[in-house]
Amino acid sequence: MSTADAVDREVAWLITSGDGLPVLLSTSGGQWQNVQAYMPRTPGRRGSNIFVLRRTIREERFANQRRMAIYEFHLKLVWPLSSGSGTSEADQRAFDSAVDDVLARIGGFPGDHSHGGRFRSVAESPHWVDVRFEDPAATVPADAEFRAEITYFADDAEFTG
Template identity: 50%
Template sequence: MSSADAVIREAAWLSSFSPTDGLPALLAAQDGPFDVVQPYHPRTPASRQRQLYVLRRRIQEVRTANVRRMARHLFELRIVWPASSPTGSAEVVQQSLDEAVELVLQRIGGLMLDKTHGGRFLSVAEDPAEVAVDFADPAPSLRDRADLTCIISYSADDVEING
């Protein structure tokens, strides 16, 4: 593992699904809410699709011992949610975004007693034990028939290395 592939590892966790682990699916192909779950933001994002992009905002090198260090990643999940519904109700669209965010939070929380995201990290959302969700004001998006957006941020500690 390398800190260079942390975004790819986290996107793999978010898009993975096992019907036996109790965690929700996020991809629409597995009955989840998102059409797109991918690492990095594309040059030309899909239009009118429910999208989740995994980005990294920061890497912090943490010295854990004299010759040991660990990379701490600050992840940002950027959600883009179409502001349209078959009923034309703006409230229904906002509620469906809230429901999708809840599923993402469950997926970030991971398995009971395993905060490693399937062994991809030492721990996720544990130090600090915080996940933040910031919603953009929906009024301009609804007025302009644009997409609703929100950002979910949290940290992940990578495996320790000598250095």
């Protein structure tokens, strides 16, 4: 494992299906059309997207020989205004439901928060996952979409170095 592939490892977890946790990708029955590592130069419009980014890498040292990388993951969520009724309330409710699926997948299985062994632990330290919704009064008229950001931390496996 390397710090360079942490974002790809987290995306691999988020797009996993058939394990009993909510499925995210619409091609597998979920609510999101796209879950991808990194922000594209020109993000697609009018689609439900999750862009997985990393804000920080911190390396902690133990006994001058062991090290562990800690990542701050940052998910940018984009949800299109698509209600044919002309109101946005139904789309906001659908967005809330889709965000709930993302939170369940981040939380993982009871007793195993390693995201399938990809990390030592995810969303465990600190003991919170932060979701911040942007004001729809600003995002709907300008871009016809809802946006939120999710932030959480992951500890990687320890290594000698």
